[in-house]
Amino acid sequence: MRRTLPTALVAVLGLVLLLDFVVINPTLATLSDVLLELVVLLAAAAAVAGGIALVVHHVAELAQRRTDPLGSLVLLAGFAVILVAGLYPGSAGTSDPVVRWLVAGILGPLVASLFAMLVVFLLRATGRGLQLRPRQAGLMVAAAFVVIVLLLPLGGQLGSWLASAAGFAMAVPIAGVFRGLLIGVAVVTAVQAARILVAVDGGDD
Amino acid sequence: MTEAAEDATPAAAPSPDRQGRSGGRRRLGGLLALGWVGLLLLIAAAILVGPASSGSALAVANPDRSAADGVTATLGNLPQSSLVLVAMDADLGTYPEIRPATHAVMADLLSRGATLGFVSVSVEGRALAVAELDRLRSAGVSADRLLDLGFVSGAEAGMVRLVDAALRPGMSSPMAALIAQRGGGIGAFDCIVVVGGGDIGPRSWVEQVGTRLPAVPMVAIAPTFAQPELAPYLRSGQLSGLLATTRDDAAYVDRTRPAAPADRSPSALAMLAGMMIALLVLGRQLLAAVPRLASGAPAVAEPEE
Numbered sequence: 001m002r003r004t005l006p007t008a009l010v011a012v013l014g015l016v017l018l019l020d021f022v023v024i025n026p027t028l029a030t031l032s033d034v035l036l037e038l039v040v041l042l043a044a045a046a047a048v049a050g051g052i053a054l055v056v057h058h059v060a061e062l063a064q065r066r067t068d069p070l071g072s073l074v075l076l077a078g079f080a081v082i083l084v085a086g087l088y089p090g091s092a093g094t095s096d097p098v099v100r101w102l103v104a105g106i107l108g109p110l111v112a113s114l115f116a117m118l119v120v121f122l123l124r125a126t127g128r129g130l131q132l133r134p135r136q137a138g139l140m141v142a143a144a145f146v147v148i149v150l151l152l153p154l155g156g157q158l159g160s161w162l163a164s165a166a167g168f169a170m171a172v173p174i175a176g177v178f179r180g181l182l183i184g185v186a187v188v189t190a191v192q193a194a195r196i197l198v199a200v201d202g203g204d205d
Numbered sequence: 206m207t208e209a210a211e212d213a214t215p216a217a218a219p220s221p222d223r224q225g226r227s228g229g230r231r232r233l234g235g236l237l238a239l240g241w242v243g244l245l246l247l248i249a250a251a252i253l254v255g256p257a258s259s260g261s262a263l264a265v266a267n268p269d270r271s272a273a274d275g276v277t278a279t280l281g282n283l284p285q286s287s288l289v290l291v292a293m294d295a296d297l298g299t300y301p302e303i304r305p306a307t308h309a310v311m312a313d314l315l316s317r318g319a320t321l322g323f324v325s326v327s328v329e330g331r332a333l334a335v336a337e338l339d340r341l342r343s344a345g346v347s348a349d350r351l352l353d354l355g356f357v358s359g360a361e362a363g364m365v366r367l368v369d370a371a372l373r374p375g376m377s378s379p380m381a382a383l384i385a386q387r388g389g390g391i392g393a394f395d396c397i398v399v400v401g402g403g404d405i406g407p408r409s410w411v412e413q414v415g416t417r418l419p420a421v422p423m424v425a426i427a428p429t430f431a432q433p434e435l436a437p438y439l440r441s442g443q444l445s446g447l448l449a450t451t452r453d454d455a456a457y458v459d460r461t462r463p464a465a466p467a468d469r470s471p472s473a474l475a476m477l478a479g480m481m482i483a484l485l486v487l488g489r490q491l492l493a494a495v496p497r498l499a500s501g502a503p504a505v506a507e508p509e510e
Contacts, residue, residue: 036366040359047358095335103332108297115298123486130490134497145487148480149244153473155264163268170432178433
């Protein structure tokens with residue numbers, strides 16, 4: 001019985017939104033708008049609740065000096081700085097110059113640096129993968145090798161030939177695999193959604 | 206123990222089978238080394254011979270201009286003084302890759318007399334939208350031609366809500382009045398430019414907004430990793446244009462020729478150097494793994510789950 005009410009709610013809400021998508025009816029549209037408004041508000045509330053839970057968790061970590069007190073301290077300090085910059089009296093919120101500076105001067109470069117290090121981690125991970133599962137990882141590394149060669153920024157006739165080959169690789173084999181994945185994910189999602197909508201997702205009660 | 210040390214650990218008395226494997230390893234290693242030399246010769250030939258035939262040995266811009274042509278054609282078909290929605294949902298980490306193309310598209314739109322409305326359904330996208338609005342205002346773009354529609358929570362649900370209600374309460378600029386006059390939702394816009402990179406991106410916009418407003422053309426700018434996922438939407442016509450590789454971005458930037466140095470494409474020489482280092486490391490790792498490829502046996506014990 002624990003999951004009957006949520007399942008029923010999801011089924012009813014899903015059917016209303018689905019019907020609104022295919023049927024033009026003012027009453028249904030109004031109901032759908034109200035439901036969407038509720039979902040948007042719920043998402044905002046969930047974000048706030050998530051932030052509060054994060055702060056509570058790290059305050060507890062800090063108080064009990066558990067795993068990583070320095071990390072918790074940095075996180076809480078960052079949280080406080082952004083909140084103060086965005087909420088002080090007279091602040092323009094996300095458009096405030098202090099928030100803009102914090103994002104452009106600290107957050108942006110930090111995240112970009114992490115992404116720049118991704119290539120180092122990936123290359124290290126391929127080495128580890130080749131040790132653990134040589135055949136599978138070998139295939140992946142060989143494919144990566146070929147793709148990098150095809151994307152080399154060369155000019156002239158060789159560059160044109162490589163670009164054509166890269167276009168073919170992206171448009172045929174890679175796109176084929178991705179299209180298959182997308183269709184597979186869509187089918188599974190549709191089946192799962194249908195199971196919830198008609199309440200046949202067994203084993204709930 | 207290092208890989209080299211592992212590989213170098215010999216058996217007490219090598220069997221004929223082991224000797225055969227060792228010979229196969231040497232042959233494969235020789236082939237890989239030969240491939241490497243061939244690749245280096247090809248690149249050297251392109252650098253030395255390329256200028257004579259095409260004028261440039263290295264080029265970031267894709268010689269195949271179809272992606273750039275698609276975006277240019279879509280923007281060229283917009284009416285005079287068009288309303289364009291910029292859905293800024295890029296990711297802080299991958300935005301440097303697509304920033305030149307994003308700036309070039311905005312500059313192109315503004316040069317065609319368009320007015321831009323910015324909206325975000327992701328937090329990082331909102332931070333970038335604020336920065337872009339600030340940059341455009343600093344560059345002298347009139348306030349009447351820019352509109353901040355803010356952040357909308359709820360991800361996909363927020364997008365669906367935007368279809369009917371894009372304006373926030375209390376908005377009173379001439380652009381807001383025009384949007385209100387046209388219905389108040391995304392349908393009021395002549396085109397949507399989706400700047401993606403995070404979890405919520407062009408695919409979500411196509412699925413949630415494109416299906417409800419199929420008549421509004423949608424152009425997407427995304428990092429390279431998203432290209433295979435988005436290419437099917439371009440072929441189906443749900444995306445009118447797509448810039449999703451560094452080379453396509455560079456081709457578009459070259460065409461629009463932005464004046465600001467920060468908008469230039471990355472250096473081809475720096476890209477080539479980075480890619481050659483990656484190839485060198487990958488080639489070395491493949492070479493070290495050659496003896497294990499035949500047997501498929503791991504070099505180290507797999508960690509227990």
